[in-house]
Amino acid sequence: xxxxxxxxxxxxxxxxxxxxxxxxxxxxxxxxxxxxxxxxxxxxxxxxxxxxxxxxxxxxxxxxxxxxxxxxxxxxxxxxxxxxxxxxxxxxxxxxxxxxxxxxxxxxxxxxxxxxxxxxxxxxxxxxxxxxxxxxxxxxxxxxxxxxxxxxxxxxxxxxxxxxxxxxxxxxxxxxxxxxxxxxxxxxxxxxxxxxxxxxxxxxxxxxxxxxxxxx
Amino acid sequence: xxxxxxxxxxxxxxxxxxxxxxxxxxxxxxxxxxxxxxxxxxxxxxxxxxxxxxxxxxxxxxxxxxxxxxxxxxxxxxxxxxxxxxxxxxxxxxxxxxxxxxxxxxxxxxxxxxxxxxxxxxxxxxxxxxxxxxxxxxxxxxxxxxxxxxxxxxxxxxxxxxxxxxxxxxxxxxxxxxxxxxxxxxxxxxxxxxxxxxxxxxxxxxxxxxxxxxxx
Numbered sequence: 001x002x003x004x005x006x007x008x009x010x011x012x013x014x015x016x017x018x019x020x021x022x023x024x025x026x027x028x029x030x031x032x033x034x035x036x037x038x039x040x041x042x043x044x045x046x047x048x049x050x051x052x053x054x055x056x057x058x059x060x061x062x063x064x065x066x067x068x069x070x071x072x073x074x075x076x077x078x079x080x081x082x083x084x085x086x087x088x089x090x091x092x093x094x095x096x097x098x099x100x101x102x103x104x105x106x107x108x109x110x111x112x113x114x115x116x117x118x119x120x121x122x123x124x125x126x127x128x129x130x131x132x133x134x135x136x137x138x139x140x141x142x143x144x145x146x147x148x149x150x151x152x153x154x155x156x157x158x159x160x161x162x163x164x165x166x167x168x169x170x171x172x173x174x175x176x177x178x179x180x181x182x183x184x185x186x187x188x189x190x191x192x193x194x195x196x197x198x199x200x201x202x203x204x205x206x207x208x209x210x211x212x213x214x215x216x
Numbered sequence: 217x218x219x220x221x222x223x224x225x226x227x228x229x230x231x232x233x234x235x236x237x238x239x240x241x242x243x244x245x246x247x248x249x250x251x252x253x254x255x256x257x258x259x260x261x262x263x264x265x266x267x268x269x270x271x272x273x274x275x276x277x278x279x280x281x282x283x284x285x286x287x288x289x290x291x292x293x294x295x296x297x298x299x300x301x302x303x304x305x306x307x308x309x310x311x312x313x314x315x316x317x318x319x320x321x322x323x324x325x326x327x328x329x330x331x332x333x334x335x336x337x338x339x340x341x342x343x344x345x346x347x348x349x350x351x352x353x354x355x356x357x358x359x360x361x362x363x364x365x366x367x368x369x370x371x372x373x374x375x376x377x378x379x380x381x382x383x384x385x386x387x388x389x390x391x392x393x394x395x396x397x398x399x400x401x402x403x404x405x406x407x408x409x410x411x412x413x414x415x416x417x418x419x420x421x422x423x424x425x426x427x428x429x430x431x432x
Contacts, residue, residue, distance in 0.1 A: 014287065035308070035319060036319070038266055039266075040254075040264050041264055042264050048256050048257055048297055048298065049299050049325075050254055050255075051301070051325065052323045052325075066231075067231065071230065082264065083256070083265050085266040085267070087268040089251050089252055091410075092349055096357060097359075097360075097364075098342060098353075098354070098360050099364040099368075101349060103251060103252070109265075109266065109267065109268075126314060133317060134310065138314070141310070141311065141314045142312060142396060145315075173415070180358060181419075182356050182357060183420050183422055183423050186412070187412050188409070190407075191408075192406045192408040193406075194406055195404070196401050196403050197386070197401050197403075197404065198399065198400070199387040199402075200386075201394060204398070
């Protein structure tokens with residue numbers, strides 16, 4: 001399950017290399033917990049942009065979508081080199097010294113370029129997106145009709161050239177600071193789903209997939 | 217409080233312009249709730265990178281820090297154009313149709329370039345960082361000593377050229393879908409702080425600032 005080597009020179013993590021992970025399962029798990037990624041790319045003049053957008057995973061690919069008119073998608077569909085970043089902050093690591101403060105986190109940085117998804121593949125990928133948002137959702141919501149599908153661009157990028165970086169665990173204080181009368185420890189941070197708020201006129205029960213989010 | 221106009225052409229939001237905000241208070245509030253930003257920049261060969269890193273705000277500036285040896289910081293300190301992105305996902309918007317699904321979120325995209333913080337200004341800015349992580353923390357943790365300060369690079373970038381984009385509220389379904397027997401509504405997403413986990417040997421009480429996180 002562990003790939004000991006980075007897939008390319010630019011994905012090799014140099015700071016805190018012990019926190020680096022290059023195996024597929026670790027990268028996929030971090031991507032699967034994200035609703036949004038940040039996509040960085042350069043425009044025709046070399047200006048760098050970084051735009052947040054919804055994302056999901058299909059096998060080894062990251063998928064994004066949007067309106068056909070989106071400048072982001074048009075530029076990316078032309079094959080502009082991209083760097084996609086996902087970050088989950090899992091905790092504050094409060095040390096006895098300011099210098100040793102840290103955070104627990106999981107991040108993925110993936111390099112590649114997007115390509116346009118063929119029309120024939122859109123419905124299945126959008127079903128995956130629905131189920132990424134809430135498992136089972138694709139069986140509930142009305143699927144896109146021909147006009148909606150035609151108005152939507154989907155792009156996919158391989159996650160093969162990706163690195164994950166993860167910090168977990170507790171405080172790493174200097175020996176000399178351990179006797180200080182300072183509270184030190186970890187404050188975990190969780191993503192929590194609140195009570196579902198039904199739209200006006202909704203009479204059916206909250207679906208099982210939505211209920212299950214609360215327990216996740 | 218509202219700046220009706222974007223500060224530059226590249227910050228003007230074209231998709232869903234009604235969700236755009238360019239006023240300082242809105243940009244600052246989104247930045248202040250972030251522990252981590254994503255920094256996009258191009259390397260000397262034009263390759264685009266997007267790296268997550270801790271951040272905090274000092275007035276109109278975003279501040280990041282790291283080891284002097286960090287490639288990210290070295291490249292940014294040379295004045296490479298940067299694009300900084302912060303995203304908070306606040307909810308899943310589940311519509312009756314797949315097409316009208318959405319998310320509630322708050323994001324900031326800021327353009328600029330970083331500059332190195334002078335040594336004399338580092339201690340006060342690192343105090344701000346401590347208090348950004350946990351209010352009052354700078355009065356508790358041992359401040360950086362001369363070696364620690366010398367080993368740390370701080371960079372600042374103005375947030376003047378920034379745009380915020382915010383979606384709030386409920387479902388926007390098509391009229392024709394309203395009678396469908398599909399649950400529709402919003403599932404809020406919250407960031408929640410867990411029970412503080414003290415480091416081995418800690419005997420003092422959990423500080424008030426840490427306790428207050430749980431209520432936030």
